[in-house]
Amino acid sequence: MLKSPLAIFLCFIFSSIYAEQSEPTVEEICKQVAPGTTIIYPNTCDKWVRCPSSFGAEDYEEGSCVFGLYFNKDTGRCESIEDVVCPYASAETSNRCATKEDGTFLEDPDNCSGYVFCINGKEMQSACPYGLIFNPEQSACVYSKDYNCVVKEAVANVNPICKAVPKGLLLANTNDCTKYYKCDEEGQLDSLECTEGEAYNYSTLKCVPRNEVVCHPLAPELEPELDVCGSDNNTLVGYIADKESCSAYYICAQREDGKPDRQPMHLKCQTGYFFDSNTWSCRNRVNVKCYLDRCEGMGNKYVNVIGDCASYAHCKNGVTVNNGKCKTGFFFDESSQVCTQETITYAACMP
Structure with a gap:
């Protein structure tokens, strides 16, 4: 049984001077690859390790090739020494x-x-x-x-983590769920990124829609993407009212690729003001027709009701609890909090 992981971040991945890097441990490699991946045991030619079946598990499996064979990390099996280039062998040590x-x-x-x-x-x-x-x-x-002679690939400058894993293997980026790594044919570690709207699912080795992704357990949570700025066929740009708040709004930026902004800025008008979509401004709340709960921001006061300037809503902790109506011939004035005979024509209560 191997010991528990000792380090969280694989800092060796981000260096380009591979010759100066120490070989990663089995635990460090298994943190990056998909569960169940088989790798060559670092600093050996004839041993292999199967990574745990899930992140955090300890069910490693170790094995070694029989006499005269090396482990081929690309095929996942032991083969004749003549047919395998061991990434850890050198002219001085390999006989x-x-x-x-x-x-x-x-x-x-x-x-x-x-x-x-x-x-x-x-x-x-x-x-x-x-x-x-x-x-x-x-x-x-x-x-x-x-005879067609092909000089076998040199391994001296291979990235340390790519020495132990198959060529072309994808590895998770534990710092960003939208990015991942790939060990290319030359044994270098390439940094790649999923297309917009997708993220890297480390267990299936694929970029999938963000709302379906299972990020690496060590990767930070994805920032939520919003659809308030329209769709690919109908992109909205500018100031968009928040559908859940009379006073809040979004700023949808114009993107160079023409796609909708999925992370628009979210702002809110000052107390006593609502956002007006027609003028793109914050106005006195009685001058804005908002079909949401108008008790927002009013604590335990009373507010006008859309469609009837004689009616009012009773607020409690900023939420409507019941409705009432002034007696015949009177109108409710939200500004003064009273029923008055003066005709009220606030946009907030007009039909």
């Missing part, structure tokens, strides 16, 4: 002849004309005559037209 019979010929992964001859369990470097290349299938030097 492929250790498991070979004397007289075995092996190709030089860095030089098409070079080859290795095994004797007494050690590697003896040699090279074909000028103009010829080594064919490992025939254990002979041949003309280039007779």
Whole structure:
């Protein structure tokens, strides 16, 4: 059983000087990849680890290849040493002849004309005559037209975390749910971002609509996106009344791509004023027709009712609790809080 995670943030990811970075631990790698991902055990060539089935779980599984095999992180299985480039092996430490019979010929992964001859369990470097290349299938030097030699990929400058995971694997960004990483073909860690309106689901390795995403447990919560500024087919720009408040409004910015602003600024008029959509201004509340609860901001007072200037609403803690009406011939004046014979024609109570 592996120990519990020791660090929350993988600061090594954000550095471009990979040679100076230490190898990440199994726990650090498993925090970034999808649950259940199998990786090569750091600093080994023949061991592997399957990450826990869910974030925070401890059900790691470890395994090792049988004698003479290396773990291929890209295929997820153990294979012949000749067929695997171990990201942690070096010319000084890797001895492929250790498991070979004397007289075995092996190709030089860095030089098409070079080859290795095994004797007494050690590697003896040699090279074909000028103009010829080594064919490992025939254990002979041949003309280039007779064999297609491909120099195996160098691993010296591979990003530390990409050494342990398969090429092309996607990893979560624990600092931003809309972004993620990818280990490219060269072993470098590319930072990518989901398209607008989407976020990265770390368990399914896909960008999905923001309202469906399961963000990485360490990533900050997504800021809510609003639809008050219209849709892709009907974008609204400017000042838009808040449908839940008579005094509040949004400022929908114009975007260069023509799409609606999903994070508009939300503001509120000063006490005693309501937002007027017709003039884009904050006006005395009695001069604005608002169909929401007009008790907003009025505490335990009385307010005019839309459609009948003789009627009023009784407020309690800023919410309507009941309605009343002045006697015949009287109108309710919200400003003075009384029924009066003076005709009231506030926009707030007109039909």
